[in-house]
Amino acid sequence: MEFKNLIYEKEEGIVRITLNRPKALNALNAELISELNVLFDALAADDGVRVVLLTGAGDKAFVAGADISELAHMDSFSARIFADAGQSMMAKIALLPMPVIAVVNGFALGGGCELALACDFIYASEKAMFGLPEETLGLIPGFGGTQRLARRVGAAMAMELIFTAKRIKAEEAKALGLVNRVLPPEQLMEEAQKTAATIAAMGPAAIALAKAAVHRGIEVDLISGSYMEKEAFGLCFASPDAKEGTSAFLEKRKAVFSKT
């Protein structure tokens, strides 16, 4: 697939998406958001994809936010259209059947932090910086940041980070539960690839069902979430992988899961 603002690579079921506007620190303009919307729709229909890695071009930024040169010309109406395009694109990530890992190689600010938060989990370089600096622009986060950050780190911490526009380093982000792993820059992609390969070797149906159970379940009460989990557990048996996985264990051999 060819895009103007991003690079798409696929190898052995692992897709790497590189946001590619390094001169603007990979800032999200309307065109890039539209391309991501198209790409996520295509991934949803591609049963050859096991895991997606999302990263930024260059060694400085994952994404330094929404493109401020576009924001500067918006009015109340166009800002809502733009926020809607970004929110829909980010909401698609949770709906994809395969895990999406944010590989944060540098600044993840504003919309960039929101994009990383929309991914299933985050690996970050030691030099990554996270923050929601919108208040310094007289704005608020508009791509789900007020919602996802509060759900991830709690309302009080989210409000402090949003109100002060404070930038935090990767280690602090990890301590807050924002980031799963912090790695030296030169090992970041390699480690993310290793995790992706581990996931890619599992049964794709069981991974998709586990992802859906977590994303859906976290939004509802425990009883309802557990009910959804039970239904998803039952659905695992619609795939031959459940038979293969349990038989392989009993036969003391490595399971070979289906490709789709």
Ligand code: CO8
């Ligand atoms: N938008 C557009 N261009 C950007 C952005 C951005 N967000 N960030 C950096 N750039 C550009 C710079 O303008 C500069 O371009 P040029 O070389 O042509 O002057 C180039 O990238 C390099 O940037 P700097 O020279 O500033 O690099 P520094 O290393 O000095 O600083 C920083 C790096 C700290 C990341 C700095 O660039 C910065 O503060 N960037 C802005 C960060 C920010 O405020 N992000 C939040 C944006 S608002 C947002 O994300 C809202 C999301 C919700 C929108 C909802 C819809 C309405």
